[in-house]
Amino acid sequence: MTTATPGRPLPVPTPETQHFWEGTALGELRLQRCRACATTYFPPQAFCPACSADDIELVQSSGRGSLYSYVITHLAAPGFDASYVIAVVELDEGPRLLTNIVGVEPDPDALPLDLPVEVVYDLVGQITLPMFRPRTP
Amino acid sequence: MTRPPSVTIVGAAETAEIGTVALSSLGLATDAARRALADCALTPADVDGVAISGLNPYLPTFVAHSLGIEARWVDATMVGGCSNLLHLRHAAAAISTGQCDVVLVTHGESGRSHRGGPVFRPGPDSWQGQFELPYGTAGPMTLLTLGALRFLRDRGLDRSALARVVVTQREWAARNPRALRRDPIDIDGVLDAPLVAYPFTRPMCCVTTDAGGAVVVTSAERARDLPRPPVHVLGTGEASGAAMASQMPDLTSSDAFRRAGAAAFGAAGLTPSDIDHAMLYDATASIPLMALEDLGLVPRGESGAFVADGHTAIGGRLPVNTNGGGLNYTHSGMYGMYALQESIRQLRGEAAAQIGGVATSLTHAIGGMFQAAATAILSAEAS
Numbered sequence: 001m002t003t004a005t006p007g008r009p010l011p012v013p014t015p016e017t018q019h020f021w022e023g024t025a026l027g028e029l030r031l032q033r034c035r036a037c038a039t040t041y042f043p044p045q046a047f048c049p050a051c052s053a054d055d056i057e058l059v060q061s062s063g064r065g066s067l068y069s070y071v072i073t074h075l076a077a078p079g080f081d082a083s084y085v086i087a088v089v090e091l092d093e094g095p096r097l098l099t100n101i102v103g104v105e106p107d108p109d110a111l112p113l114d115l116p117v118e119v120v121y122d123l124v125g126q127i128t129l130p131m132f133r134p135r136t137p
Numbered sequence: 138m139t140r141p142p143s144v145t146i147v148g149a150a151e152t153a154e155i156g157t158v159a160l161s162s163l164g165l166a167t168d169a170a171r172r173a174l175a176d177c178a179l180t181p182a183d184v185d186g187v188a189i190s191g192l193n194p195y196l197p198t199f200v201a202h203s204l205g206i207e208a209r210w211v212d213a214t215m216v217g218g219c220s221n222l223l224h225l226r227h228a229a230a231a232i233s234t235g236q237c238d239v240v241l242v243t244h245g246e247s248g249r250s251h252r253g254g255p256v257f258r259p260g261p262d263s264w265q266g267q268f269e270l271p272y273g274t275a276g277p278m279t280l281l282t283l284g285a286l287r288f289l290r291d292r293g294l295d296r297s298a299l300a301r302v303v304v305t306q307r308e309w310a311a312r313n314p315r316a317l318r319r320d321p322i323d324i325d326g327v328l329d330a331p332l333v334a335y336p337f338t339r340p341m342c343c344v345t346t347d348a349g350g351a352v353v354v355t356s357a358e359r360a361r362d363l364p365r366p367p368v369h370v371l372g373t374g375e376a377s378g379a380a381m382a383s384q385m386p387d388l389t390s391s392d393a394f395r396r397a398g399a400a401a402f403g404a405a406g407l408t409p410s411d412i413d414h415a416m417l418y419d420a421t422a423s424i425p426l427m428a429l430e431d432l433g434l435v436p437r438g439e440s441g442a443f444v445a446d447g448h449t450a451i452g453g454r455l456p457v458n459t460n461g462g463g464l465n466y467t468h469s470g471m472y473g474m475y476a477l478q479e480s481i482r483q484l485r486g487e488a489a490a491q492i493g494g495v496a497t498s499l500t501h502a503i504g505g506m507f508q509a510a511a512t513a514i515l516s517a518e519a520s
Binding site: 075083099100 | 260261262264266267268269270271272273274275276278279282283284285286287290331332333334335336337381382383384388
């Protein structure tokens with residue numbers, strides 16, 4: 001899936017987040033895990049937000065999770081056409097991400113909370129955004 | 138523990154006009170400031186502390202320059218719409234420790250007309266710019282609202298709980314001649330209105346205005362020489378929350394709300410049952426429900442029933458958002474100042490929708506997208 005719409009805000013990686021965006025380009029959803037306290041966390045940073053340890057490893061998410069909450073926006077951001085789903089997905093590994101739910105009508109009846117979802121990757125301009133779609137068993 | 142010296146609000150005012158106003162953000166802030174000073178018969182020469190914040194980090198210097206104030210205490214703390222309550226808290230601490238004597242906390246924002254101020258836009262390399270904006274978040278109505286469906290489901294509620302907040306506050310707004318939205322509305326009218334971001338319709342989202350407000354803060358001792366009945370600052374709290382709405386530990390409850398509220402009650406030596414009146418920052422209809430629970434005004438899970446049973450309404454036991462709230466009255470972008478103004482009016486007995494027997498009022502505000510919060514407990518009495 002590729003979309004590139006003028007005016008759409010796109011991420012610019014920082015040194016702390018470079019690995020995340022390099023991962024999405026390869027089809028990997030990279031999280032970080034603290035070897036000291038076993039916390040898996042997001043957003044990316046070089047030390048653990050729970051215990052401040054800096055013994056951190058990259059772990060690859062399964063890309064599977066569930067629909068924690070969402071809105072169906074009728075306000076369109078630059079580069080978007082309303083309506084669309086802005087969601088918080090809870091990954092099986094624990095962290096939550098803000099994302100879009102794609103591959104489904106933006107209709108509450110199609111989007112019950114806790115709906116199982118899986119990651120899909122969307123190349124937008126030069127950067128690959130992780131998004132989610134309903135998961136079929 | 139010895140209580141710190143009592144600090145009071147001696148002057149308070151909003152801008153002469155709200156809505157669409159032919160003033161810049163700075164002009165609104167100084168209009169409110171001059172009116173607040175006039176309210177307590179002080180002049181800029183009496184003021185030695187200035188607090189204001191907005192998207193221009195140097196705002197206190199503009200206000201001081203414009204009014205001719207020689208400040209020896211400055212606070213530009215900016216954590217969104219609760220900032221003015223942090224200023225009040227910081228001013229109280231500064232006055233009680235002798236850093237300054239008379240603090241002007243002011244606010245002005247051309248939130249509708251966008252005159253004279255920058256527009257907030259996180260950079261593409263910020264956390265928001267990398268992890269939220271690329272998904273088409275379109276401002277507060279798509280971020281403050283993110284956890285609402287989960288909130289409603291967890292509490293066994295549906296969208297009518299949000300509509301009930303609007304209906305109740307619209308009844309208060311009908312008594313406030315300055316409120317923008319004053320027409321009666323019923324549950325179906327709210328639910329059937331145009332969608333902004335499902336489950337939120339337009340009446341569940343705040344108005345957008347040009348407006349300003351200011352307060353003058355000084356010691357209780359100094360207040361004795363001034364004309365208006367002082368409003369005593371009994372206790373305050375402030376707290377930081379998750380830096381992104383999507384990263385709140387629980388999107389149905391704000392940890393910042395809980396900590397700010399607990400700090401204010403602890404400092405005041407009061408409990409939620411002592412509160413007669415509450416102003417709960419309402420950029421959306423969901424936030425007052427969260428605040429009722431997070432401040433301990435009702436047990437977790439009971440906010441919807443509390444509102445539906447009429448306890449926050451006219452004649453209820455805990456009137457809430459009696460100016461009509463940000464949903465109906467005014468919201469220029471940082472609503473905390475207007476919530477504070479209504480608490481002061483109720484304690485002075487001069488509110489448009491005045492209620493009887495208000496000894497203690499609580500003002501609570503959110504900053505950013507649940508990124509910060511502040512609470513102030515105020516009283517007409519010293520303790």
